[in-house]
Amino acid sequence: MPSSLRIGLIGSRGQLGQELVRRFSEPDLSSGVDLQALDRPSFDITDPASLAGLAGAKLDVVINTSAYNAVDAAETAVRECFELNAFAPLFLARACRDAGTALLHVSTDYVMSGGIHEEEQIPYPEEAPTRPLSVYGLSKATGERLVMEAWDRAWIVRTCGLYGGSGSGQKGGNFVTTMIRLAREGKPLRVVSDQRVGPTAARDLAHGIARMVTEPLPYGLWHLTNGGHVSWYEFAEKIFALTRLSPELTPIPLAAYRPVAPRSPFSVLSNEKAHRAGIVLPSLESALEEFLGRNGLIPS
Ligand SMILES: NC(=O)c1ccc[n+]([C@@H]2O[C@H](COP(=O)([O-])OP(=O)(O)OC[C@H]3O[C@@H](n4cnc5c(N)ncnc54)[C@H](OP(=O)(O)O)[C@@H]3O)[C@@H](O)[C@H]2O)c1
Numbered sequence: 403m404p405s406s407l408r409i410g411l412i413g414s415r416g417q418l419g420q421e422l423v424r425r426f427s428e429p430d431l432s433s434g435v436d437l438q439a440l441d442r443p444s445f446d447i448t449d450p451a452s453l454a455g456l457a458g459a460k461l462d463v464v465i466n467t468s469a470y471n472a473v474d475a476a477e478t479a480v481r482e483c484f485e486l487n488a489f490a491p492l493f494l495a496r497a498c499r500d501a502g503t504a505l506l507h508v509s510t511d512y513v514m515s516g517g518i519h520e521e522e523q524i525p526y527p528e529e530a531p532t533r534p535l536s537v538y539g540l541s542k543a544t545g546e547r548l549v550m551e552a553w554d555r556a557w558i559v560r561t562c563g564l565y566g567g568s569g570s571g572q573k574g575g576n577f578v579t580t581m582i583r584l585a586r587e588g589k590p591l592r593v594v595s596d597q598r599v600g601p602t603a604a605r606d607l608a609h610g611i612a613r614m615v616t617e618p619l620p621y622g623l624w625h626l627t628n629g630g631h632v633s634w635y636e637f638a639e640k641i642f643a644l645t646r647l648s649p650e651l652t653p654i655p656l657a658a659y660r661p662v663a664p665r666s667p668f669s670v671l672s673n674e675k676a677h678r679a680g681i682v683l684p685s686l687e688s689a690l691e692e693f694l695g696r697n698g699l700i701p702s
Contacts, residue, residue, distance in 0.1 A: 407438050407616060410459060412447055412494075413467035414439035417566040417576065418508065421608035422465060440464070447490040453497040463615045464498055465506045466491060471541070473512070473574040474662035476538040478500060487541035488548060495552035502604065504555040506615055509546050510636035511562035511599065511627075511669035512539035520668035525599070525631070527672045528560075528623040546623070554700075557614055558623045559607075560671055563637075565693065566604025577601065580689070581641050582699060585649035595635035595653030598668045600627035603689040610681050619679050626669035628686040640687065644694050646701050 409426065410415045413419040426437045443515045447468050456464065469484040470476060491507055498505040513532040519525070534540040546558045569575035570636070575583070576615075578601075584591055610626045613619070632640070635653045642648065656667060673683070684691070 405434070407434060407463065408438070408442045408459075408461045408568045409615065410437045410456070410461045410464040412440045412464065413469075413496065414512045415443055416467050417564055417570045418467045418569060418604045418607060420568060421566050421604040422467070422611065424605070425608040425612045431616065434616070436694075447494055448485055451494070453493055456503060457501045459501070459503075461501070461503045461629060463504045463506060464494070465508075465611065465615065466494060467508050469508070470538070471570055473536060473538045474625045476541065477536065477663050479536050480541075483518060483537055483541045484544065487538070488544040491545040492548035492552055492571070495549040495556060499553040500553075504557075504615070504618070504621070505549065505553060506557045507545070507549050508611075509558050509560045510539070510542045511560060511671055512536060512666070513543040513546065513560065514539075514669045514671075515666040516668045519670075520598075520666070523668065525600075525670040525672035526625070528625055528675055535647060537665055550623075555621055557619070557621055559611060559614070560623070560625050561602050561607050561666060562627050562669060562671060563599050563601035564604050564607065565601065567697065577637065578641055578693065581638050582647065585642065585645075585647040587589070590650035590652065590661070591638065592652045592654045593635040593638045594656050594659050595633045596667055597656050597665055598631050598633055598670055599637075600629075601686055601690075602627040602668050603693050605693070606683040606689050610676065610683055613681055619681075624676055625673055626676055626681065626683060627671050627673060628683050628689040629673065630686045631670040631691070632686065637686075637690075640690055641694070643663055644691055645699050 565576035
């Protein structure tokens with residue numbers, strides 16, 4: 403790592419952004435990293451003037467965590483979704499190229515859909531062809547492609563089912579905090595049991611991303627999730643076992659949940675490439691326990 407790595411972080415107040423700020427402030431990194439938050443209103447990724455400003459910022463790396471994340475709303479807000487998830491990353495990648503700044507762009511498991519991987523329960527490696535089912539997935543897959551075409555000093559990091567302290571601003575929380583809130587409200591819960599995912603703690607992803615940009619790892623496509631996979635129903639069971647909440651919990655098929663945006667029944671990402679590079683995030687069980695414990699959600 404250079405004596406001080408200058409990093410610009412787009413979306414520092416978001417679920418992942420907050421964990422990146424925390425990670426880069428930790429003693430082993432803080433003296434070697436000069437972190438600059440790139441947030442609205444002074445920095446808007448869709449504003450050409452903000453992107454033009456990167457030329458004079460003398461950054462080594464830009465990390466882009468911004469996204470149009472409202473998966474169901476995206477089905478009817480196609481232009482807005484593509485503007486933030488596809489075109490803005492393209493213009494950002496070009497601005498980074500012109501400034502000689504490396505770019506780390508965050509993407510999603512929604513670029514994948516079941517097929518042979520679902521039938522055989524094989525997590526997707528990075529080289530698996532994308533086949534998004536939803537507008538959100540299509541916009542993110544397009545964004546990945548445009549970034550990679552525009553700038554060869556880019557990492558694309560795909561992850562899944564993020565949960566962090568404050569939850570996603572746009573989604574109004576995350577799966578873990580939503581389950582706990584609804585259980586405390588005494589609501590009966592119907593949770594999808596035939597969709598397999600790899601939920602990931604934003605804190606662990608932030609650790610992986612920090613290593614990727616500081617070591618640095620080779621540019622290109624990377625999958626980074628906590629280890630293992632579950633159905634959302636199984637994940638809810640784990641949450642309630644640890645928090646000792648006992649809501650009325652019923653498994654339902656994805657078809658009965660009928661989300662506005664189609665979901666893949668299997669979108670588990672393989673972490674093999676990251677493992678070979680020495681980045682191994684904790685298992686999803688220990689990540690969940692750590693998150694709940696740190697937030698005072700495990701009764702003593
Ligand atoms: N959440 C998940 O379950 C999940 C799963 C897989 C992948 N991902 C990907 O992970 C990344 C981070 O997700 P997250 O959950 O941390 O999202 P988040 O909590 O919704 O945060 C998004 C951040 O982007 C910022 N932002 C939005 N529009 C912007 C704009 N025009 N210009 C500058 N900043 C803008 C927001 O700023 P404000 O603070 O101003 O609102 C916010 O800080 C995204 O790329 C997402 O697609 C998320």
